[in-house]
Amino acid sequence: MDDTSVQVAVANPFDAAVADDIRMVTGRRAEIVFANPDEIRRLVEExxxxxMMADTTDEDVEIVDDSTEDMGNLERMARE
Incomplete structure (x- = not known):
């Protein structure tokens, strides 16, 4: 692999459209290699x-803990 190509792991190395799509998007020749579909999925999700975690800031997260209030409501509802 060099500056004119990109290596792409695919589950179906016989799908010629993948190489064409990669070339159109990146402007580089695609070197297609076979990979286990489950492994591809796992790595993409990871x-x-x-x-997503890196893009999340403390300002984006609000921790709300009203579990004691909920328990009181549940106990009250159970008695009714």
């Missing part, structure tokens, strides 16, 4: 989960 990558995007890591990116």
């Amino acid at each position: 990558h995007y989960m890591r990116r």
Whole structure:
């Protein structure tokens, strides 16, 4: 692999459209390699989960703990 190509792991290496799509999007020649579909899925999910977590700031997260209030409501409802 060099600056004119990109290596892509695919579940179906016989799908010629993949290489064409990669070339059109990246402007580079696609080197297609076979990979286990489950492994591809796992790595994609892991990558995007890591990116989502990196993009999340403390301002985006609000922790709400009203479990004691909920328990009181549940106990009251159970008695009725």
